[in-house]
Structures are given as structure tokens and as C-alpha cells.
Amino acid sequence: VSALDGLPLVDHHCHGIVRSSLDRPAFEALLTEAERAGPLHGSLFDTQVGMGVRAICPPLLDLPRFAPADEYLERRAALGPDEVARRMLAATGISDYLVDTGFLPQVLTSPAQLSGYSGARAHEIVRLETTAEEVLARADPSAFADAFRAELHERARTALGAKSIAAYRVGLDLDPARPSDGEVSEAAAAAVRNGTSGRIADGTLTRFFVWTAVDLGLPLQFHVGYGDADVDLHRCDPLLLTPLLRATAGSGVPVMLLHNYPFHRSAGYLAQVFDHVFVDVGLALHNVGTRAEAVLAELLELAPFGSVLFSSDAFGLAEIYAVNTALFRRALAAFLDDGIAREFWPRAEAERIAAMICSGNARRTYRLGTA
Ligand SMILES: [Zn+2]
Secondary structure (H helix, E strand, O other): OHHHHHOOEEEEEEOOEEOOOOOHHHHHHOOOOOOOOOOOOOOOOOOHHHHHHHHHOHHHHOOOOOOOHHHHHHHHHHHOHHHHHHHHHHOOOEEEEEEEOOOOOOOEOOHHHHHHHHOOEEEEEEEHHHHHHHHHHHOOHHHHHHHHHHHHHHHOOOOOEEEEOHHHHOOOOOOOOOOOHHHHHHHHHHHHHHOOOOOOOOHHHHHHHHHHHHHOOOOEEEEEOOOOOOOOHHHOOHHHHHHHHHHHOOOOOOEEEEEOOOOHHHHHHHHHHOOOEEEOOOOHHHHHHHHHHHHHHHHHHHOOHHHEOOOOOOOEOHHHHHHHHHHHHHHHHHHHHHHHHOOOOOHHHHHHHHHHHHHHHHHHHOOOOOO
């Protein structure tokens, strides 16, 4: 589908980038979900994402494709992080960034700064656990439920959605029942007593955050599947969310299952059987590199085309935005071209579906309005 080249993208889950200049170990650390390139790892340029950076980014910095990593990093340092960010983001064709602001806000650029680099709009997604930890630091546990509801209500004036990292804290096998305020107070008091109120990992509180977001009608994102070493991946299968998805069906609130890899086929199934479930493969695409076409096609086996969104989950490096969007466009075009070649859908329908997945589905579900 040649038209895919010019289509704007709504990136419904992404993060800021770091503005400090990066030496090679620091750059490699941001290529991986590991905390750093370990001594036994070898170079993390020798990965799908590393090769993706060398394939796609050097021409944006006036170097030949596949320029050696050290040469690339030297040129990057000479241009400076701001100019690199402007060039990388200009190559993405992203019209709207929906930025998760709840992780390392001291280190990463704000939504306004992302917008400043690119001229695209940037919006906030509020992270539930971070917000709760801030509230619990100042509110008495007995008043926590009301204080959290008030804070989220306030944040929802500008934020377009909420995100839960339940996967990182308690796993996704959440009891779907809505906890009472008494249970919330007790759990908050226990977190303060145990010294875990700065990193809340409690099933009752997690359910309370989720239901508060649902009550406010905020589109609700869940981290699902693959992530850094902090996650117990066996507790991140989206099928574990099935009881909660049943309980929230009919609420009218979209639930966004982020990334999903390697459970993306199960996520596609959930998107088919629940009309309020939306799915993407986010950071999987730059991490699987040459396999991006296969992974996106697997998501699109069962997921209705109206339930699939684009996200880069770019974090730290502006290069990730450039690599992820290039791979996504290529993978979606290949998937749709294959359907055209098989005479399974006509070109005009393929173009309509492309526009839905690139931006239309996100505009509808986050109430973004027209471009
Ligand atoms: Zn993310």
C-alpha cells in the first residue's frame, strides 16, 4: 500500500528521550530491556534493534547506511542530542504523541519538549501507580481513597488516559471485584507500615486504581507481556486479565493492551471477543527487527482491524522512534499488500484499513478529534 508512506501516525504509548550526550555503553543500555549491557552480553548493536538503528538512522545524520557504531555515535555527539531528536522525529510522521509521564520524569523529556522538537501534538497519559505513590506520600491512609480519586479527577482534565503497570507489581491475574473504601484504607495503611508505599505492589490497591480510572471514563492502558527484567513475564499473559475484562465490558471504557509480545496472538483473541479491548505490538517491532512483518501479521490474525492501534513505546533514544515507525509502516504495508495480492481485499479497502490502524482507531478511542 504505497499510501502508507504519507499517513500520519498516532503513537498511543511512548516515553520521553534523554537529552544528555551518550557514550557507547549508555547508548547500548538504551537499546535493550536489560538494565545495562552486561559483561557477558557482547555488543548490543549485534541485535535486531542494533542492526535496525544502523540500517535506518545513519542517513538521517548524513552518514551512509550501516556506518559503524562508533562513527555513528561520534556524528551523533557532534550534532548534539537536540538536533538528533529533531531529525529522528521528523522522519517518523507521528502527528500525536500520547506520552506515559510516570517513569523517570526527571531524566526524560516532557510531552511539551517532544512537541517542541517535532511540531506534533503531545498529550499526557497518567500512570496510576506513580500518582498513587505521590498521593500516599502526603495523605493519611484513612483518607487515601478520597485523595486519590480527587487527584485522578484533576489529572483527567488534561490527560487523555491512564496506564497501569500492574504487570510489574502484582501480575495480571487481578480479582475483578471492586474493593470497598475500607479495604483500600487498610491496604494503604499496610503499605505505609511495611515501607512499600513508595513502590505500591498490592492487589487491592491496584484494583482500586483500575476502577477509579474506569469510573472517570479514562481509556485504560495495561502494560502486557515483554518488558524489562523487573517483570515476571509468566504473570503478564493478557489472558490473565479475562475476568477483569468481563467485569469492565459494557463500561464503555476502552482497555488498551500494550505490547503483548510474545502473547500477541492471545491479545488478538481478546480484542475479538471484547469490543472494548484494543491491542498493539509496540516495542516488539523494533526488538524483533526483520521479523516485524510476521509479528504484526500474527496480531492481525484475530484482532478486528478496528481494534488495532499503533505505538512505538520509544524510550530514551530518539532513534527508537525512527526505527519503530519505519518497521511498522513496512510491516503494515506488507500485510495489506499480501491481502491485495491474494485478491482478499481491494486496494481502496486496504487503504481505509491502513488509515484506521495508523490513526483513526486511536482518534476514536481517545476522543482526539480529527487531525
Ligand atoms: Zn512503555
